[in-house]
Structures are given as structure tokens and as C-alpha cells.
Amino acid sequence: MEVIPVRVALRCRPLVPKEINEGCQSCLTFVPGEPQVIVGTEKAFTYDYVFEPTAEQEEVFSTVISPLLRGLFKGYHATVLAYGQTGSGKTYSMGGAYTSAQESDPSVGVIPRVIRRIFEEREKKADSEFCLAVSYLEIYNEDILDLLSSSKDRSALSIREDPKEGIKVSEVQCEKPVSCL
Numbered sequence: 001m002e003v004i005p006v007r008v009a010l011r012c013r014p015l016v017p018k019e020i021n022e023g024c025q026s027c028l029t030f031v032p033g034e035p036q037v038i039v040g041t042e043k044a045f046t047y048d049y050v051f052e053p054t055a056e057q058e059e060v061f062s063t064v065i066s067p068l069l070r071g072l073f074k075g076y077h078a079t080v081l082a083y084g085q086t087g088s089g090k091t092y093s094m095g096g097a098y099t100s101a102q103e104s105d106p107s108v109g110v111i112p113r114v115i116r117r118i119f120e121e122r123e124k125k126a127d128s129e130f131c132l133a134v135s136y137l138e139i140y141n142e143d144i145l146d147l148l149s150s151s152k153d154r155s156a157l158s159i160r161e162d163p164k165e166g167i168k169v170s171e172v173q174c175e176k177p178v179s180c181l
Contacts, residue, residue: 007048009064010037013089014053026053056106060093061113069117080110135172146172 015024029038035050051060068078082090095109102108103116122130136147143156160170 007064009049009051009060010035010045010047011051011055011060011089011093012037012053013092016087057093057095057109057113058106061110065110065114066117069114069121072118073121080114082110135169137169137172144169 012028012030015026027040030036030050030052031038031044034046035048036044036046037050038044049064051063065080068080072078080094082094084090091109092107093109095111095113098108098112103112118132134148137157138145138147144159145154146157157172158170159167161167
């Protein structure tokens, strides 16, 4: 089995109007042609990918997510994790406020783009059978929440170790739509 290492992409959001009005300035310097960012004047950090605040959603998707989807259609698992403090742009990048009216909007994030690509690939391979399992989790204040749960009272989920399946989140909803694929 092919080993695909964990990749880390840094996407820096632009200053928001409130920050600009308060006189805030970016403390980041981007190294041209390198996946590196310098914080202040002395601390440099290197990642697999670095996106400046001007990066469009499509650039992030095609650079970071598309390779994962190619593996997905070869039978590999894929996980995308957005991490950062509140207000850092995770929801924007992932596309959490998406509505179907925005389908062709360039600001659409990762999740709607992945779903669209999956259905496009399914159309191309009409003679193949697909089984797709999806989960959508949020880790907030060290609690794991299932965002696909229909329960109004979302209680925190637990992490368990299974001798056969390894470490997994217990009681997570895993939707397996059959008729739509």
C-alpha cells in the first residue's frame, strides 16, 4: 500500500476591517517561492504549502485537496483538518456557510468543492460501484462534536481504541448515501 505522508498547509487570512480600522498591521512576511512564513523579524516557519492572504479558494483546493481526491478514487482514505483559533478563517476555508445558490461562487470552500468533484468522478465512472462514508467532526475546547448528528443536544464524543480498527471516535454518525451515488 502506498504511504501518503501528512501534509501541512498554512493559509493566512487577511486583516478584517475591524483590525484595519484599529491600525493593525500584518506581522507576517512570506518568502517568495518557498513554503515559508516569517513572524515578526526572527521566527521563520516552513510548511508543505503556504498561502498568502490573497490566495483564492480554487488555488488552495487545487494545490492541497485535489491530490487527496486522486488517492480517494484509488481506494485510500483522506482527511482534511482545519486548525486555528476562533476567527482565523477555518469556516471560510472549509465552506461551512455554503448554500446551493453559491455553487459557482469562487469563494466556495473545500467541502462543497470535494462533494462536487466526487459526483463529477462518479459520472465519469458510471460502470463502477462506489461506497462512500463521510463524517464531519469539530474539536472545540477539547470536546469532539459530531456535526452530522441531528440531535439538538450534541454531547461530546469519546475516543476509543478498538483492537481491530485502531483508534476511533465512538458513536460518530457516518452517513452512507446509496441512492444518490
